[in-house]
Structure formats: C-alpha cells, structure tokens
Amino acid sequence: MDDLLRDLAPQVLGVLVRRGADFATAEDAVQEALLEAVRRWPDDPPADPRAWLVTVAWRRFLDAARSDAARRTREERVSDEPAAGPAEEHDDTLLLLFWCCHPALSPASAVALTLRAVGGLTTAQVASAYLVPEATMAQRISRAKRTVAAEGVGTPGDLRWVLAVLYLMFNEGYAGSVDLAAEAIRLTRPLARASAEPEVAGLLALMLLHHARRAARFTADGSLVPLAEQDRSRWDTALVAEGVEVLQAALAVDRLGEYQAQAAIAALHCDAPSAAETDWPQVLEWYDELQRLVDSPVVALNRAVAVGEVDGPLAGLRALERVPADLPRRTAVEAWLRERAGEFVAARELYVRAADQAASVAERTHLTRQAARLVSFIG
Structure with a gap:
C-alpha cells in the first residue's frame, strides 16, 4: 500500500x-x-x-x-x-512537476520541492539525501512553497528548466537513504512518454546510460573506480540497451540538443568492450557538436580529454588552456595529460593539488593514490 x-x-x-x-x-x-x-x-x-x-x-x-x-x-x-x-x-503529476520547477525557484529549491511533492518523499528523506538537518530542509521546502504561492502556480517552469532540474537531481547521485539518480529517472520516464520533444528522450537516455555503469563505479570499500578501469561485466546491459533505444528514437527526429549529444557520448563508452576499444575519434566529434550547442567550460574540459586520447597529450594540454583554471576537475585532467606526456614530477604535484580540491572523500582518495603511484616513476 x-x-x-x-x-x-x-x-x-x-x-x-x-x-x-x-x-x-x-x-x-x-x-x-x-x-x-x-x-x-x-x-x-x-x-x-x-x-x-x-x-x-x-x-x-x-x-x-x-x-x-x-x-x-x-x-x-x-x-x-x-x-x-x-x-x-x-x-496531474506532470503539471505538478512543472509547478515545482517554477522559474522563480533556485535549482536546489526546485529539486527539494520536486522530491517532496512529486517524488512523494518525506522531508526527512529529502534532508537525508542532502545530508542536512530535517529542520533545515523543512524551512527550504516551506520557502519554496511560499515562493510558488506568491508567484502563482499558473506560471509553471518551461520544459528546458524542468529538464535542468531533473538533470541536477540525477547528478546528486546517492546519499543518505535516497537514491536521487533513481528518483530522477523515475520522474523523467512519464515526462518522456508524454512529450514529443527529443531532448526529453535525450535526457532519459543519458540518465539510463550513466546509471547502467553505477555498480562498477566504486569498490567494496568505497574507493572510486575510473571509467577506464571499471569491470564492464558489472554494467547493467538492460539499461544500456534501453538507453540506446531511447537515444536512437530521439536522434531520428533530427533536432539535436545538448542532452542527446551527451547521451551519444555515453552510448559510445557503453558500446566499447574495453577502454582501449573506445571510439575516441567519434567521441571527439560528438564533443565538437556539444560545444557548438553549449559553449561551457565543463564541455571544454571533457573535450580536452577526448583530444588527448585522439591527438595525444600535448594536443590535449593545448585544448585545456581554454578552460578556466578554477574549474573543478581541471587540475586532475591536467595531471592525467602531464602523466601521459611523461612529465611525472609535474603530474604528481598536480594530482596532490587536485586531491586537495576534491569534492568527495572517494575522489580525494583516488587522486592521492594516483600521486603516490607516480613516486616510482620519479628517480
């Protein structure tokens, strides 16, 4: 019940x-x-x-x-x-979803209100997901309700804003007692069924393809496992197949958007039997498409990795020069490219600096181990 x-x-x-x-x-x-x-x-x-x-x-x-x-x-x-x-x-669930993603709300408030009102989670569960006290989350949700009431629910958020909120929810991942990634997928499915907009299907495909790799992302002790080192036999092949099918239907509409492009990149990674067999030239082509659609530093950062794989680490470093120095993960990417170029001393220093900048314990531990690994390469 x-x-x-x-x-x-x-x-x-x-x-x-x-x-x-x-x-x-x-x-x-x-x-x-x-x-x-x-x-x-x-x-x-x-x-x-x-x-x-x-x-x-x-x-x-x-x-x-x-x-x-x-x-x-x-x-x-x-x-x-x-x-x-x-x-x-x-x-009326989808209409409620649009109301919860009201443009007057901040992204974080919209996610919290969506989880509470549309996702059916208790305030305590939402608080657990964000690792904040229940009273704090209750105040946040109450403020969001007051904002929607003041602005009027007759002006719900547009589709692009709703997709952005769902994507943000998905990227929060798993914390506390709530799997926010699974919640985001659950809420996106009916939206995809009801909408003919290919970007909705693109977002669903992106979520499915990323979620399919979840079981292989961490070791039993919680250590981070990079994509290249993941045990691909642990990937959920059913989710991969569903994600590819949803993506193909979206691309057939021939109205490309950022979520479809991201999903296409994820599909190429999922299609490769091993990291060495990844079709990096095609990945780079999709990043070029994505950069034309969304000229953001994050896209430029990920594109620099693809350039490094296709044209070598020095070309990757040149591409990285266009990425702001304070962008999260930039230092880690530069460390990886420097290591690939044989600059082990610089790479080790960058891994140490990246570990200090890490946003999670798992990421910090992984980067610290990368720095320690390079000691043997430095005479």
Whole structure:
C-alpha cells in the first residue's frame, strides 16, 4: 500500500492545486487524506483509490479554507468549484512537476520541492539525501512553497528548466537513504512518454546510460573506480540497451540538443568492450557538436580529454588552456595529460593539488593514490 500511496499522492496534489488550492494548504490536505487511507483502507479498501483520496483531500482543504477568516475571499472562489466526486481521468503529476520547477525557484529549491511533492518523499528523506538537518530542509521546502504561492502556480517552469532540474537531481547521485539518480529517472520516464520533444528522450537516455555503469563505479570499500578501469561485466546491459533505444528514437527526429549529444557520448563508452576499444575519434566529434550547442567550460574540459586520447597529450594540454583554471576537475585532467606526456614530477604535484580540491572523500582518495603511484616513476 505504501507504494500505491506514494504514486497517488502527487496526482491528488496536482488535482487540488489545479482546482484552486494554494500549494502549502493542498499538501497538508493530501497528507491528512493519506493518513486517513492508512487507517481505513486495510479494512475497507476503496474501488477507486485515487478518487477516494481526491474526495477526502478536497474536503480537508475546504474545511481548512472555511476555518481561516483571513482567506474568506479565496473560500468564496473555491466554493464555486465542482463538488468533489470521481477524480478526473488525466494525470496531474506532470503539471505538478512543472509547478515545482517554477522559474522563480533556485535549482536546489526546485529539486527539494520536486522530491517532496512529486517524488512523494518525506522531508526527512529529502534532508537525508542532502545530508542536512530535517529542520533545515523543512524551512527550504516551506520557502519554496511560499515562493510558488506568491508567484502563482499558473506560471509553471518551461520544459528546458524542468529538464535542468531533473538533470541536477540525477547528478546528486546517492546519499543518505535516497537514491536521487533513481528518483530522477523515475520522474523523467512519464515526462518522456508524454512529450514529443527529443531532448526529453535525450535526457532519459543519458540518465539510463550513466546509471547502467553505477555498480562498477566504486569498490567494496568505497574507493572510486575510473571509467577506464571499471569491470564492464558489472554494467547493467538492460539499461544500456534501453538507453540506446531511447537515444536512437530521439536522434531520428533530427533536432539535436545538448542532452542527446551527451547521451551519444555515453552510448559510445557503453558500446566499447574495453577502454582501449573506445571510439575516441567519434567521441571527439560528438564533443565538437556539444560545444557548438553549449559553449561551457565543463564541455571544454571533457573535450580536452577526448583530444588527448585522439591527438595525444600535448594536443590535449593545448585544448585545456581554454578552460578556466578554477574549474573543478581541471587540475586532475591536467595531471592525467602531464602523466601521459611523461612529465611525472609535474603530474604528481598536480594530482596532490587536485586531491586537495576534491569534492568527495572517494575522489580525494583516488587522486592521492594516483600521486603516490607516480613516486616510482620519479628517480
């Protein structure tokens, strides 16, 4: 029953908000309806669980509206709405997703609100994912709700912003008790089914292809395993196949976007039986395409790696010159290129510096080991 309630909660919340309920009060009403369901359904399950929840939540919302004299104007407006009965057939979850990705919200706030309202996670779970106290996350989510209420839910975020929020959520990875990457995939799937925009499919393909490699990214003790050293037999071939299929359908539309280009690069890595057999010239071609679409330092950094593989480390270092010195991971990439060029002393110093700049313990440990490894090459 827990999974059913989690799936239904955002749909019911979407119905209430679309009917005119303010976001925060609507969510309180939905939570009360869910508690009532937990109490009553085991002994008396409804024929239509979604309609039951909509009816109970809407009544709770009306009760709250009528009890608040300061909201009498809104009470008069919502009292004219149709009486709660069978729930509408269409799913309001996607509309709710767009509301949670309101352009007035910061990316971090949009992710938190999306996880809470659309993902059905508790505030404690969202807080755990971000490794912050529950009270801190509750305040962040409350501020996000107030912002949406003040701006008006009638102006949801556009598709590009929604995709950016989902991508940010995916890149948060796994922390605490919540797998944010899996949550991002779960929320992106229905959006991809409902949208003909190839970039939505491109984002889903990118997520699937990256997630397919997850089991091989770390050792049992939590150490980071670089892509070139991963045990590819541990990659999820079903996710790879699905990601490639989704990507091919998106590319067939012939309207290339940044997520499709990134997914194409990921597909080439997944297609290679070993790191040595990676089609680096084609990877570089896709990075050239991606750079034309998104002229960002991160793309330039990753392109420098591809240049180093195709044209050699000195060419890679020349490409790296165009990347800002303070960009995360730039120092690590330069260390790798210097090592490839035989400049072991400089490479070791750069690995040490990169370890100091690392954003995670696993990354820091890996870079420290790389520096230690080069000691034997330095007479």
